[in-house]
Amino acid sequence: MSTESADPAAIDDERAPFRYTSALGNEIEQRWQDWWEEHGTFHTPNPVGDLADPTHPNADGEKLFVLDMFPYPSGEGLHVGHPLGYTGTDVYCRYQRMAGRNVLYTMGYDAFGLPAEQYAVETGQHPAITTEAAVATYRRQLRRLGMSYDPRRSIETIDPAYYRWTQWIFGRIHDSWYDPEATRHDGGSGSARPIAELIAEFESGERETFDGRSWSSLNKAERADIVDGYRLAYVADAPVNWCPGLGTVVANEEVTADGRSDRGNFPVFKRNMRQWMMRITAYADRLLEDLDRLDWTDSLKTMQRNWIGRSPGARIDFESPAGDITVFTTRPDTLFGATFLVLAPEHPLVPDLTTSQMAAQVVQYRRDVAGFAEAERTAGDRQKTGVFTGSYATNPATGKDIPIWVADYVLMGYGTGAIMAVPCGDERDFEFATVYGLDIPAIQEPPDEWFERQGIDPTLDTRRWRTAFVGDAPYVNSANHDISLDGLTSVDDGIRIVNEWLENNGFGEATVNYKLRDWLFSRQRYWGEPFPIVWDRDGIAHLLPDEMLPLTLPDTDSFAPRTFDPDDEESNPESPLDRLTDWVNVTLDLGDGRGPQPYRRETNVMPQWAGSCWYELRYLDPTNTERFVDPEVERYWMGPLTDVRPDHPGGVDLYVGGVEHAVLHLLYSRFWHKVLYDLGHVSSAEPYSRLFNQGDVQAPAFKDEREIWVPARDVVEEADGSYTYTAPDGSVKPVTKQWGRMGKSKKNGIAPETFYEEYDADTLRLHLMASGPLDAARPWETRDVVGMFRFLQRVWRNVLDETTGECRVVDVEPDAETQRVMHRTIDGVRADMEALRFNTAIAKLIEFNNHITKLDATPREAAEALVLLLSPIAPHVGEELWRKLGHDGTIAYARLPEADPALLVDDTVEYPVQVNGKVRTRITVAADADRDAVEAAALADQRLVQLLDGVTPTKVIVVPGKMINVVV
RNA sequence: GGGCGAGUGGCGGAAUGGCAGACGCGCUGGCUUCAGGUGCCAGUGAGGGCAACCUCGUGGGGGUUCAAGUCCCCCCUCGCCCA
Known part of the structure; x- marks a missing residue:
């Protein structure tokens, strides 16, 4: 830089030294952020306990608990997409404080888990160090955005003072069972109960064991086995998703549709392994039913319903040479049309059913399909394949022998892994039967319109049908010596009659199948909560007593997991904690009367989702060392609002986050909360009564020729409109532009820091809120931001003199027109803010400000209304102008102006x-x-x-x- | 294949069935300035007309209504979720 051009800012300084500039904005913002911290402005009082404060200005106000989905801090720091939801909640909270409500609002950090561990492995630093650094960055960045969090309530899931209670809750889940017959304390049926009550029932003989053996005749291990079969957290040999590339098993929810891990995109293999599970399926019906009590979007509720996947139907046993084959069907009424059975290739009875003539073919088939993902196997457009086992089963309704096939369109993970094929009533079965020339008897007489649509004449000769018929139509060929469906026209009636017959004759029963599986809860990793579990010499698991918590994660340099060739299906997981023999092998007195005993610690750790299952509860009472949350404090913040709605479930008043957590976090968290509710630890039946999904911020992202994302900040647009990327080695290559959600994976994040050079935090907040409704996705365009900066400048100019810095408002009554505009603005902005419509609230404020600009002087009343209404969105400018208007202290608890209804017309x-x-x-x-x-x-x-x-x-x-x- | 949601200026978007395009960006012209930038003022859906005005216009087609971006039916495109 030389002297030829004057500094543009210097010219402005001469003419308007007190203009609102980026430099001034940044100075004001940091000054107020320090002030808020020093004065504890956003400390929120609890009704009782350490955090109680009856002198707080809003201590007697109506409570409001607003929650953001807390972030998983990555080494990259925040990008400008993150604060979209966070700013929305902050504006709402600031608004509600000014309306007199006692607002609980804070932020925590979800810091255990795979990405942190992978980052640590890559950089060779301990995950505790990299994670703490990332958390510190997030805290600094969020503070700089002016978030009004209560800093005393912040938590980190990796803090032993926090995960002590994660372990404690695990213990409560481990030490309970689900009794579907129990009457819950709220009068409903089905409840978690302490496992001790179950053991007492076995001991007294009130409850019998499954196989009828008497409790007293069983040894310890046998008893433990039976009890474990009831526990809500249990160890089981179960088909799990083994991911050699990650070196760990992962949950169903973490596997993508094409059978790969959502982290790292490695192949995932179904394998039977001994793992910790959570019996979330026990809560399937309640998780489903209670959706009706929640103020969530319909699309989100639908996603949860689909994931739970409740299908009523029947279990039917078919006699076979290898014993009964149990199938699940949603259409037991079509039993008369079942002309063959199909087993999943992995079905355990397949070897026994395969005749020696068919053995070679079956073995070959099972090998051929092993590599296909579930999605590929069930894709509708794929040619069905299968192989005959050589054996036959008996259809209990017709008494006929029907062939047993193996085909990969049947999945082991759904139902019983075996189906009865009804080719005339199921499209997949129809297709399969057509390919292999199997019998397709008609059991319903489809209506004429159906044939018309198929373009064929009505006929019961299914060889002329093009597809299966599904729906209500008169049954035919559906009778035996006991029952007849023939002539009936309702599927519901058909199902009822067949189900009764099955039950009366011992062939099966009506049952409900769920797509939801139990939650695989252990991971063979280092960076997670250790299980508060030790194993004794008999292989029995013992829960550590509460006073041994927290069980801290042992420090080690060898935290890297053992990973494998991603395709090496035969590899076996190894936990990093296994290597720490001094930690693993311990002698402990568990206080159970047995004295000090040698134990082996559980070496799996909990999955990333554990810490987020209950964090909102810890925000309520973060300093409590006696309990995870004081019951009175929980009731105050989260208790059911029965005056709002009789069936209000309680929970967080407003939860804001991305839709990507629709079935993972939101299902797990509801499950934990319900267990705590059943056991009487919380008064709310649901954790989040109202949930709002904020949209994404989209940004340009660039891919090179290999379809790999390249950092957007190193891409430039050429004169011809094409884009090129300059790699760190200096090479330049062409790239293609796409819009995508801002984030690490697409390498298109824009850091908020880049923003403070030209603008400031209030401008960013305004822009994020003004650029569209909170739930809409929006593209990021940096050049659009200037509009909100100009708006702040104009507001500033209406209140302060740019040449002297003095307040320029006049103490006169606003004219009639200004009064009307002002009161309409007050009314409209308040309504918009209540409804989270910040974009239209800002438009109204701009109109009001433009009106004031046209006046010769700014009336004090108008200026104060404008500053008060603007301050939730632009809090730093709000505070500063409030002071300049002659007020002491903070604007955060100043009362919002009221609209005079008389002036609205x-x-x-x-x-x-x-x-x-x-x-x-x-x-x-x-x-x-x-x-x-x-x-x-x-x-x-x-x-x-x-x-x-x-x-x-x-x-x-x-x-x-x-x-x-x-x-x- | 199924479910849900969305299609409005050059762009982001606004509109309890009642004046389509609020507000912002961009663009055009003007003022300030030696100049650039900032700032300020005005204009800005398309077409026609000197003008007052007129015609067309919310993905496409039909319908309900005095009145449809909004409600109903069919179709197209995009997004998300589940297969």
């Missing part, structure tokens, strides 16, 4: 006058004119008389306050 109303629906003229009449007077005034209008040209209107419609339509 005008004296006169301008009516558009339509002729046949098209606006042709306008008239102005008194606001209190009645319908007839308005009509008369319209018909007397010169222009209308001219337009009508003597024609008498057939009808005149007057919509009071809105418009007039003259029909001719």
